[in-house]
Amino acid sequence: MKYLRRTLMAGGAALALFAGFAAPTLLSATAQEINPTAVAPPHGAPGSFADLIERVRPAVVSVTVRQRPDAVQQPSLEGLPPGFEEFFRGRPNGRQGPAPTSLGSGFFIGQDGTIVTNHxxxxxxxxxxIRTSDGRDIPADIVGSDEATDIAVLRVRGGGRFPYVTFDDARHVRVGDWVVAVGNPFGLDGTATAGIVSAMGRTDAGSSAYVDYMQIDAPINRGNSGGPTFDLAGNVIGVNSAIFSPTGGNVGIGFAIPANTASAIVQQIINSGRVTRGWIGVSIQPLDADIASSLGLEEARGALIASVTPDGPAARAGLQQGDVILTFNGQQIENSRDLTQRVGATAIGANSRVEILRNGRRQTLNLRLGERPSEQTLASTNPAPNATPEPEQEQQGGVAQSSLGVSVRPLTAEDRTRLSLRANENGLVITTVEPTSDAAQKGIRPGDVIMQAGGRAIRTAAELTAAVDAARRANRPLLLQVSNRAGRGFVAVDVGGQ
Structure with a gap:
């Protein structure tokens, strides 16, 4: 099975990803900007990349990190034979092993020793x-780091003058353009590889909603994380971040953070030590064709609000669960990712106009953006749903809803406790689901709770029946808000035509 891997190398006994360091490449490095115009891009396939690599390689460094013991995920010790627990915790007899280390790449962007790498x-x-191309080992400190885009900025201690490279705007890059990657794969300092841009705007190459990745086929491997991707003029057009591989080795699919994204984040970190983003205080889910149809939309464009943060900017502006955000400051919202990026790029405190669809009617609301909390704060406030929620046992009884293929019963106090629902929240518990029904195909299971149907809160089977009838008359799927142990969200279920 293929999966996405960060290109970081980590050291350690059973978790080791590399065996040792290669001997440093000894090159002289003078404090001067790498002049992109000195390397004229050849027409068609270049005869050699040697001149380009010779000029830019002095600006590329290896980054060795000794990690805090509490920052390293330890392997599970359950089920190990007697005596093996101590080995995996450290050394036998309680003696601890060396501090865990990881190895990546980076590059100077200023002669003062400012370095870009991955978070x-x-x-x-x-x-x-950091180890320079001429073999010097120099301690460095973190200026700032941004988990959301996987960018970090370092600065070497003690000052000095270092060769450096500069970012270019990656928006001019086209699929098929030549690229050169320089980094530290598997601990081999100063390794250069070449290839082409395979694709642009990859939104499914990582977990970040703020990065549309550049895909390249220049071989990058573990240890290339944070290294630069160059165009043939010697400009940095990307920061290597991840690979797609079944083994951790190169298979021709690598991903880089485009320079226009990386340089904006780097500048924020240099200016203030951190990155700030606009925030409206909602959780959103994508619109699919069925949900769009259930709402009367001709196209699946926009972002559906699944929940609203109490007392957040959206709540104060009057946005509600089930609203569809159609435009933000007059710009059409294509999908939930588009909304996240537009909001994140808007200044904190700015007044913004949001056009929404609610109960079939469009309206415009004004809100003032707040500052997006840290990823840790968001995770603690809105825990991520379980990837594989515990299935509920099928329950007997309930009122059958033949058009939906389910049976339901009223919500009880025990159900509210199980799903962490407030005392004033109502709904219907699903007791059975027909295996061949559309509801079953959409992932609805016994024990789930229907909170809303057709945009309205429900608490009786009669109210659900009325919503089903209304959807059938309109010849639309019925939009349900469903709550279970995995969280809360919307799903559109077919109820059949007239």
């Missing part, structure tokens, strides 16, 4: 050492 390279760092 995941330096996350949990206790000590950071």
């Amino acid at each position: 995941h390279v330096v996350e949990g760092a206790e000590e950071i050492t």
Whole structure:
């Protein structure tokens, strides 16, 4: 099975990803900007990349990180034979092994020793050492880091003058353009590889909603994390971040953070030590064709509000669960990712106009953006749903809803406790689901609770029947808000035509 891997190398006994360090490449490095115009891009396939690599490689560094013990995920010790627990915790007889280390890449963007790398390279760092292309080991400190885009900025201690490279705007890059990657794969300092841009705007290459990745086929591997991707003029057009691979080795699919995204984040970190983003205080889910149809939309464009943060900007402006955000400051919202990026790029405190669809009617609301909390704060406030929620046992009884293929019963106090629902929240518990029904195909299971139907809160089987009848008369799917142990969201279920 293929899966996405960060290109970081980590050290450690059973978790080791590399065996040792290669001997450093000894090159002289003078403090000068790498002049992109000095390397004229050849027409068609270049005869050699040697001149380009010779000029840019002095600006590329290895980044070695000694991690805090509490920042390293330990392997599970359950089920190990007697005596093996101590080995995996450290050394036998309680003696601890060496501090875990990881290895990545980076590059100078200023002669003062400012370095760009990945957030995941330096996350949990206790000590950071960079190795220059001429073999010098220099301690460095974190200026700032942004988990959402996987960008970090370091600065070497003690000053000095270092060769550096510059970002270019990656928006001019086209699929098929030549690229060169320089980094530290598997601990081999100063390794250069070449290939082409395979695709642009990859939104499914990672978990970040703020990065549309550039896909390249220039070989990158573990340890390339944070290294630069160059165009043939010697400009940095991407920061290597992840690979898609069944083994962790190169299979020709790598992903880089485009330079226009990376440079904006780097500048924020240099200016203030951190990255801030606009925030409206909602959780959103994508619109699919069935949900769009259930709402009377001709196209699945927009972002559906699944929940609203109490006393957040959206709540104060009057946005509600089930609203569909159609435009933001006059710009059409294509999907939930588009909304996240537009809001994140808007200044904190700015007044913004949001056009929504509610109960079939369009209206415009005004809100003032807040500052997006940290990822840790958001995770603690809105825990991520379980990837595989515990299935509910099928319950007997309930009123059959033949058009939906389910049976339901009223909500009880025990159900509210099980699903962490408020005392004033109502709904209907699903007791059975027909295996061949559309509801079953959409993932609805016994024990789930229907909170809303057709945009209205329900608490009786008669109210659900009325919503089903209304959807059938309109020849639309019925939009349900469903709550279970995995969270709360909307799903559109076919109820059959007239």
